[in-house]
Amino acid sequence: MPLTHTKELFARALKGKYALGAFNVNNMELLQAIVEACEEEKAPVMLQISKGAREYANPVYLKKLIEAAISLSNIPVAVHLDHGDSFELCKDCIDEGFTSVMIDASHEPFEKNVAICRKVVEYAHAHDAVVEGELGCLIGAQFDDGEEGGSFSKEGRYTNPEQAVEFVKLSGVDSLAVAIGNSHGAYKFKGEQHLDLERLKAIKQAFQDAGLGDYPLVLHGASSVPKSLVDEINKYGGKLTDAAGVPEGDIEVARRLGCAKVNIDTDLRLAMTAAIRKVFAENPREFDPRKYLGPARAKVKELVQHKVRNVLCCAGHAFD
Ligand code: G3H
Ligand code: 13P
Ligand code: ZN
Numbered sequence: 001m002p003l004t005h006t007k008e009l010f011a012r013a014l015k016g017k018y019a020l021g022a023f024n025v026n027n028m029e030l031l032q033a034i035v036e037a038c039e040e041e042k043a044p045v046m047l048q049i050s051k052g053a054r055e056y057a058n059p060v061y062l063k064k065l066i067e068a069a070i071s072l073s074n075i076p077v078a079v080h081l082d083h084g085d086s087f088e089l090c091k092d093c094i095d096e097g098f099t100s101v102m103i104d105a106s107h108e109p110f111e112k113n114v115a116i117c118r119k120v121v122e123y124a125h126a127h128d129a130v131v132e133g134e135l136g137c138l139i140g141a142q143f144d145d146g147e148e149g150g151s152f153s154k155e156g157r158y159t160n161p162e163q164a165v166e167f168v169k170l171s172g173v174d175s176l177a178v179a180i181g182n183s184h185g186a187y188k189f190k191g192e193q194h195l196d197l198e199r200l201k202a203i204k205q206a207f208q209d210a211g212l213g214d215y216p217l218v219l220h221g222a223s224s225v226p227k228s229l230v231d232e233i234n235k236y237g238g239k240l241t242d243a244a245g246v247p248e249g250d251i252e253v254a255r256r257l258g259c260a261k262v263n264i265d266t267d268l269r270l271a272m273t274a275a276i277r278k279v280f281a282e283n284p285r286e287f288d289p290r291k292y293l294g295p296a297r298a299k300v301k302e303l304v305q306h307k308v309r310n311v312l313c314c315a316g317h318a319f320d
Contacts, residue, residue, distance in 0.1 A: 004076035006100035006130050009044050010175065010260050014214045018314040019255040021307055022046040022218075024082060024265035026053045028065055029297040030272070035069040035077065037304035041315035044075060045308075046100070046261060048082040051089060063096060075318040080132070082263070090120045094129045102177070106134035110163065117171035125172070132261075135159050135167045136179025138221055158199060161206035168212065175216040175261065178203055182221035186230075186243040186266050195250045197257065204258045216260035223266035224248050224311075226303075229274045236277035248311050255312060262312055268300050275299035 013020050023034045025047050038045040047069075049062055057065075070077050081093040081101040090101040101124060105116040117133040124131045136159035159178040168176055180196040180203075182188070200217070207215035225245025233240055251262060275296040279286055286292065309315040 003070060003097070003099060004044070004078050005128070006046065006078040006080060007174070009046065009076060009078050010130075010216045012044070012317065012320055013260045013314065014216060014258070016314075016317050016320055017256065018317055019219075019251075019259055019262045019312040020044060020046050020078075020314055021304070021312050022048045022080060022082070022261050022263045023268060023304060024048050024050060024053065024263075025062065025066070026056055029293050030268060030300060031065050031069050033268075033297045033300035034304050035073050035075075037301045038075050038077075038308060038318075039073045041305055041308045042075065042318040043308040043312075043314045043316070044077075044318050045314075046078045046080050048080040048263065049093075049098075050082040051085060053082075059092075059096060084120075087116065087119050087123070090131075091123055094124055094127050098129060100130050100132065102132040102134070104134050104177075106137060106177075106179075110135075110167070114167060114170045117167075117173050121172040121174075130174035131172075132175045132177060132218055133167065133171055133173035134177035134179075134218075134220075135164055138179050138183045154196070154199075158196060159203060161199070161202040164203050165206050165210045165212065168207070168215065169210075175218050177218040177220050180219075182219060182246065184221045184266070186223070186225050186240060186245070186270065188221060188223075188225070188246060189244045190242070193244050193247055193250075195246060195254065197250065197253050200254060200257050200259070214258060217258055218261040218263065219251070219254050219259040220263045222246055222251055222254075222262045223264050223270075224251065225266060225270065229267070229270040229303075232274040233270065233277055236274070236281040238273065238277060251311050252313075264307060267303055267307075271299040271303045272296040 025031045079098050083104045084090040103120040105113040121131045137157040223245045230243045276292045279292040
C-alpha cells in the first residue's frame with residue numbers, strides 16, 4: 001500500500017474515536033517491529049522521525065527502509081517529522097515526501113511561535129503536507145507548582161485553552177501538541193502520576209466553542225514506562241531508579257477526549273533494552289547481533305501490539 005496522508009488518518013481517527021500511535025523510528029528493527037505489529041493488529045500507524053534519528057541513521061536509509069516496510073504491508077502508514085526545530089528541516093522533510101511535520105517552537109514567545117509555525121504551514125500546505133505545532137512547555141508534573149505557583153506554575157507552562165484556539169487560528173497549524181503535565185523520557189513524575197485531564201477537556205471544548213469542531217490534539221510524552229520492563233532492565237544490570245510514566249488509564253481518557261495522535265518512543269527503547277540486557281546476562285558468550293536484536297525486535301512488536309489494541313484502540317481500523 002502506498003504512503004497514506006496524515007490528514008486522512010486524522011479524519012478517520014477522530015471519526016472512529018481512536019488514537020493513532022505515532023511511534024519513533026531510529027533503525028530497521030524498530031521499524032519492522034512497529035509495522036509488523038500494526039499489520040497483525042490491522043491498525044493504521046504514524047511513523048515519526050526526529051532530527052536525532054535522521055542524524056543517527058541518515059535520511060536516505062530511513063526513507064528506503066520505510067519504503068521497504070510500506071511495500072511489504074497493507075496497512076495505512078503516514079510519515080511525520082517529530083520535533084522539527086527549523087523551517088529548513090521541515091522543508092527538507094516535506095521535499096523528501098513526508099506528509100506531515102512538526103515545527104516545535106514552543107520554547108519561543110507566543111508571537112514568535114506563531115510566526116515560525118505560519119511560515120512552515122505556508123510551505124507545507126502548498127506542498128500537500130500538514131503541520132503540527134506545540135503550545136506550552138513539556139516539563140512534566142514533577143515540577144508543577146500549581147495554578148498560582150512559582151516559576152513552574154501551570155498557568156505559565158501548561159497550555160491555556162483560549163490561547164490554544166488563538167494560536168491555531170493565527171498559525172494555521174493542522175494539529176496541536178498540548179502541555180498538560182506530560183514530558184519526554186522515563187522520569188516523568190515524582191509521586192503521583194497524572195496528567196491534567198480537566199485542562200485537556202477544556203482545551204477541546206474551547207475549540208468546539210470557537211467553531212473549530214473536533215480539532216486534533218496531540219499528546220507527546222505518552223510512554224507509560226511499564227514497571228515490568230523497568231524491573232527486567234534492572235534485574236539484568238540496569239539502573240533505572242525512580243522511572244515513572246503516564247498511567248495507561250490517563251492515555252485512554254486523553255484518547256476519548258480527542259487526542260488523535262499519541263507519541264510513544266521511550267517505551268520502545270525500554271522494550272528493546274530489556275530484551276538485549278536479558279540476552280547478554282543469560283548468554284555472556286553471545287556476540288551475534290541477530291541473537292539480541294531479534295529478541296529486541298520481538299519485544300518491541302509485543303509492546304506495540306498491546307498499545308494499539310488495548311490503549312489507543314486503533315486496532316482493527318486499518319480498512320475503515
Ligand atoms: O521527543 C523526543 C523523542 O523521543 C525523540 O527523541 O530526539 O532522542 O530522537 P530523540
Ligand atoms: P515518550 O518519551 O514519552 O515516549 O514521548 C515521545 C514523544 O513525545 C516523541 O515526540
Ligand atoms: Zn515529543
